Amino acid sequence: MEFLKFDMSRCDLCGQCIxxxxxxxxxxxxxxxTANEKCRMCSVCVKTCPQRAIRFEQVAKSFDKDKWKGILVYAEQENGAIHPVVYELIGEARKLAAKVGYDVNCVMVGGARTKENAEKLLPYGVKEVFVYEHPGFEGFKADCYSDAVADCISAIAPSVVLIGATACGRSLAPRLSTRFHTGLTADCTELQMKDNTDLVQIRPAFGGNIMAQIVISNSRPQFATVRYKVMDKAKKVPNPTGKVTVCDATELMVRSGISVVERAAITRTKSIEEEDVLVVAGRGVKTAKDVEMVRELATLLDGQLCFTRPMVEGGFGDAAHQIGLSGRTVKPKLIITCGVSGAVQFTACMNTAQTIVAINTDPEAQIFRIAHYRIVDDLYQVVPDLIARIKAAKEAE
Structure with a gap:
């Protein structure tokens, strides 16, 4: 690694550090x-060396960007299937790669049928999918998966690595960026590529009051995690020419410090990220009874009721139904906001919805800046009227 220095004038090649x-x-x-990407900078070798020939040296220096090329997407699997965020990452990677002439590759780690899943990515314009398949990869183990993905990164040297901001991705990404002593930007809402291959990683910062543009100029690879439902899904390409490459998944890779004591299936309900219709209750909804009124509207539209952060903190909803930087990012076909002011922390995570309807008494509310349909009125007049009209339409069918 760059930070681990060996003084060969002192080293007598005793091998104790190894x-x-x-x-x-x-x-x-x-x-x-030499040291590879598995180094954790734990200092054991420094303390062990009898000749004091090893030291850490963290000094900024020039970096050869030309040695790192291409974009690598971590293709996560969930319950044996490809996570939908992977297709969005591939779509965004292809846009970025086109600007600088890069290829888009994927790496997939898992147990049985991983190679079979990898084949499904080729129609989306991926040049190569690197597969690490082994029974020991059944069930996500952060240390094992980090070893496998780090092995792939070391082999192909990508300039950019994109990972979904899922529960697994948020565990994997920081481990990898630490191994390669480089930067990581979490929960990006937009990505741009400079002509010099620096990735501009854009995300809300300082409580959502500004949109920060973060660039990793002096190291590679550049790591970024992206939330589900933020980017557009990749489209299939005519006559795909990609291939699947099975990599050597060694016993050392699957040897984990994590012991799985018990596994239990969790009853999966449809998440708000998967819904086509959402109705959001904001601070303009005052009581629990009023929340039920808004919930009725969501039910009639065959959607789900969601909340802003203040409503969740007030005990009206839970984190699984919260939209915002500290909640979920959504991209439904229709979203109706009731009494929502439209703070950046909220709008940054729902502004790509196909149709946004906003109900608020304040004509200057920020939510109206992104809404397609603006209803400047009291939600206690509008929502009951909407409910009555929808019921009448259903009865007339």
């Missing part, structure tokens, strides 16, 4: 001892 390294990160080369 033997004592708990991560198997050191090896003997013709040029001397």
């Amino acid at each position: 033997e004592k390294c708990p991560f198997g990160a050191l090896r003997m080369e013709k040029s001397g001892i």
